[in-house]
Amino acid sequence: MGKLEGKVAFITGAARGQGRSHAVRLAQEGADIVAVDICAQIDSVPYPMATPEDLEQTVREVEALDRRIVASRADVRDLGALERAVADGVAQLGRLDIVLANAGIAPMGADDDPARAFADVVDVNLTGVWNTLRATAPVLVEQGDGGAIVITSSTAGLKGIGGDSPGGQGYTAAKHGVVGLMRSYAMTLGPQGIRVNTVHPTGVNTPMVVNDFMQKWLAEDPTVAGAMTNLMPVEMLEAVDISNAIVWLVSDDARYVTGVTLPVDAGFTAK
Amino acid sequence: MAGRVQGKVAFITGAARGQGRSHALRLAEEGADVIAVDLCGPIPTIEMYPPATEEDLAETVRQVEALDRRIVATKADVRDRGALEAAVAEGVAQLGRLDIVLANAGVFEIQPALEVGDDAWREMIDINLTGVWNTCRAGLPHLIEAGGGSIVLTSSTAGLKGTPNTVHYTAAKHGVVGIMRTLANEFAAQSIRVNSVHPTGVDTQMIMNPKTWGLFDPENPNPTREGAEPIFRSTNALPVPWVEPRDISNAVLFLVSDEARYITGVTLPVDAGYTVK
Ligand SMILES: NC(=O)c1ccc[n+]([C@@H]2O[C@H](COP(=O)([O-])OP(=O)(O)OC[C@H]3O[C@@H](n4cnc5c(N)ncnc54)[C@H](O)[C@@H]3O)[C@@H](O)[C@H]2O)c1
Ligand SMILES: NC(=O)c1ccc[n+]([C@@H]2O[C@H](COP(=O)([O-])OP(=O)(O)OC[C@H]3O[C@@H](n4cnc5c(N)ncnc54)[C@H](O)[C@@H]3O)[C@@H](O)[C@H]2O)c1
Numbered sequence: 001m002g003k004l005e006g007k008v009a010f011i012t013g014a015a016r017g018q019g020r021s022h023a024v025r026l027a028q029e030g031a032d033i034v035a036v037d038i039c040a041q042i043d044s045v046p047y048p049m050a051t052p053e054d055l056e057q058t059v060r061e062v063e064a065l066d067r068r069i070v071a072s073r074a075d076v077r078d079l080g081a082l083e084r085a086v087a088d089g090v091a092q093l094g095r096l097d098i099v100l101a102n103a104g105i106a107p108m109g110a111d112d113d114p115a116r117a118f119a120d121v122v123d124v125n126l127t128g129v130w131n132t133l134r135a136t137a138p139v140l141v142e143q144g145d146g147g148a149i150v151i152t153s154s155t156a157g158l159k160g161i162g163g164d165s166p167g168g169q170g171y172t173a174a175k176h177g178v179v180g181l182m183r184s185y186a187m188t189l190g191p192q193g194i195r196v197n198t199v200h201p202t203g204v205n206t207p208m209v210v211n212d213f214m215q216k217w218l219a220e221d222p223t224v225a226g227a228m229t230n231l232m233p234v235e236m237l238e239a240v241d242i243s244n245a246i247v248w249l250v251s252d253d254a255r256y257v258t259g260v261t262l263p264v265d266a267g268f269t270a271k
Numbered sequence: 272m273a274g275r276v277q278g279k280v281a282f283i284t285g286a287a288r289g290q291g292r293s294h295a296l297r298l299a300e301e302g303a304d305v306i307a308v309d310l311c312g313p314i315p316t317i318e319m320y321p322p323a324t325e326e327d328l329a330e331t332v333r334q335v336e337a338l339d340r341r342i343v344a345t346k347a348d349v350r351d352r353g354a355l356e357a358a359v360a361e362g363v364a365q366l367g368r369l370d371i372v373l374a375n376a377g378v379f380e381i382q383p384a385l386e387v388g389d390d391a392w393r394e395m396i397d398i399n400l401t402g403v404w405n406t407c408r409a410g411l412p413h414l415i416e417a418g419g420g421s422i423v424l425t426s427s428t429a430g431l432k433g434t435p436n437t438v439h440y441t442a443a444k445h446g447v448v449g450i451m452r453t454l455a456n457e458f459a460a461q462s463i464r465v466n467s468v469h470p471t472g473v474d475t476q477m478i479m480n481p482k483t484w485g486l487f488d489p490e491n492p493n494p495t496r497e498g499a500e501p502i503f504r505s506t507n508a509l510p511v512p513w514v515e516p517r518d519i520s521n522a523v524l525f526l527v528s529d530e531a532r533y534i535t536g537v538t539l540p541v542d543a544g545y546t547v548k
Contacts, residue, residue, distance in 0.1 A: 183547050186508055186544055186547050187508055187544070187547060187548065190507075190508030190509045190510070190543075190544050190548075191508075191509075191510055193509060193510060195509070195544075202533075230533075231455065231456060231459040231535065231536065232459045232460075232462065232464075232533060232535060233459070233460060233462070234533060237533050241532065241533050244530040244531070245530070245531065245534070247530075248525045248530060248531075253521040253522075253524075253525065254521070254522065254525075254541075255518065256471075256509060256511060256514045256518050256541060256542070256543040257522070257539075257540070257541055257542075258508055258509055258543065258544040258547070259508060259540070259542075259544040259546065259547025259548075260539065260540050260547075262534075262537065262539065263534070263536070263537050264531075264533060264534055265533070265534075266459075266533040266535065267455055267456070267459050267464075267535040267536045269536065270452055270455045270456060270535065270536020270537070271456065271536075
């Protein structure tokens with residue numbers, strides 16, 4: 001029997017990368033999934049974002065595990081769209097237990113319009129997380145039997161990495177900012193038995209970093225590349241490594257873990 | 272189904288009772304064999320709760336064996352590095368290898384700072400700090416030999432935050448984080464991961480005693496578990512007064528398993544939100 005039998009998880013940015021991996025890992029543990037993704041390009045993002053076909057692939061992989069999934073296109077910058085996706089998912093799957101605020105962008109080096117890159121990354125990576133919690137926390141509170149929220153921050157949420165481009169600065173600021181959101185929600189939702197934690201991955205093998213633009217950016221700025229070295233002898237983690245930490249955090253094995261910043265970073269922040 | 276630490280061998284200090292026994296059982300349930308040590312005896316300056324006994328350690332052995340796992344148990348003091356090295360060597364000789372080290376043994380005493388005597392200070396630091404280092408020192412050569420491994424040091428919320436009346440305990444538990452961070456850096460290249468866990472109050476004899484209840488319920492001349500409960504509860508963000516040993520074991524199990532293969536150098540609170548409050 002899975003660790004998450006009978007639970008329902010809402011996941012943002014679920015079309016590919018870590019979000020898809022979380023959907024599949026949670027489904028393997030018995031959870032049903034409510035998945036959203038923008039499935040469209042944001043202009044300041046210099047690498048291709050997910051497509052509708054990517055989201056369909058996530059649906060197929062979850063259904064192949066005999067779990068249910070309700071997937072829709074929604075932008076985390078649009079609170080109303082998130083609320084509708086949550087309402088629709090709860091109507092079809094019956095409840096909500098787990099929330100993974102995973103969607104994010106990394107418009108590093110997109111400096112033709114600096115203010116735009118900064119505003120976009122803060123909108124998606126910080127305000128988008130706030131919207132995700134606003135769309136879901138009331139449902140968990142109303143349901144009355146606890147819940148678990150995990151926000152995907154980054155090692156850039158604990159350290160001053162990300163480089164000196166406007167997008168990189170915005171990325172680091174937003175990823176630090178979600179730690180503040182996590183801590184305040186952990187306090188206010190604690191009495192209701194709702195746990196809130198962040199995970200802080202080092203580089204993960206997903207299309208966000210494994211693309212021509214990012215590889216060029218890393219190669220061109222030796223200070224960034226040097227700062228990206230992990231303590232353990234591993235260059236990049238796999239998405240499933242982050243999913244495994246999240247499965248543990250949202251399961252009853254971690255029933256008294258809340259307010260925690262959990263690095264999954266091969267020792268990056270311990271250097 | 273194979274367990275989450277199937278075929279691994281874990282060295283656990285303070286395994287006679289409380290969290291140490293719980294760790295031994297939880298890891299054994301998931302397929303590990305155990306090398307267990309405990310002092311099984313009193314410490315002069317720790318007066319507020321009774322010490323573990325040889326019968327306690329024998330009970331841990333019985334319960335691990337009832338799970339069809341092997342256990343090599345020795346009476347040893349974490350202050351005695353030679354005794355720990357001998358216990359680990361004997362365990363490795365019998366069980367074949369070493370993969371996991373849990374530095375869990377520890378003591379607790381409540382004392383206003385200006386009343387902590389030299390002996391009390393020394394015993395606390397010797398056991399809760401030097402004892403943790405001795406445990407790592409005894410285990411590391413075997414982990415290097417095995418080509419990797421995982422170490423978890425049991426600190427406390429007192430390893431992250433200050434609280435009154437525990438200066439020696441808090442100093443030692445903060446020191447444990449220093450050991451963890453250094454070893455995580457020094458042995459990462461050998462694929463040895465080192466992390467610490469930071470429990471809030473755990474339902475063991477260490478805090479389930481009248482003196483500790485009294486600290487949380489100072490008005491009461493005859494403090495009780497029930498009387499202390501609301502104050503314990505008010506220190507956590509989640510609506511629970513304390514957690515169970517098994518909750519810490521589940522965190523330790525996650526950290527030492529392959530699910531956490533890239534987690535190292537981390538201070539992991541298992542504290543119902545105590546440190547965020
Ligand atoms: N890959 C890494 O190295 C790395 C490291 C640390 C943290 N992270 C974080 O992990 C999370 C997941 O990233 P990933 O590595 O899977 O990258 P990814 O680009 O493969 O996935 C991110 C997903 O989020 C979606 N998304 C982006 N903006 C959105 C919006 N406004 N509304 C809805 N969906 C949106 C994208 O379409 C994409 O499917 C992100 O928050 C990222 O910042 C990634
Ligand atoms: N109980 C709590 O509220 C709490 C909270 C945070 C951290 N901790 C820590 O958790 C660990 C386990 O404590 P517990 O709650 O299981 O208490 P416990 O008293 O039940 O267990 C501690 C064990 O360590 C053994 N020990 C003590 N000194 C030793 C020595 N010198 N050599 C070998 N063994 C020795 C004891 O005999 C005992 O069996 C300790 O490090 C403690 O500081 C406990």
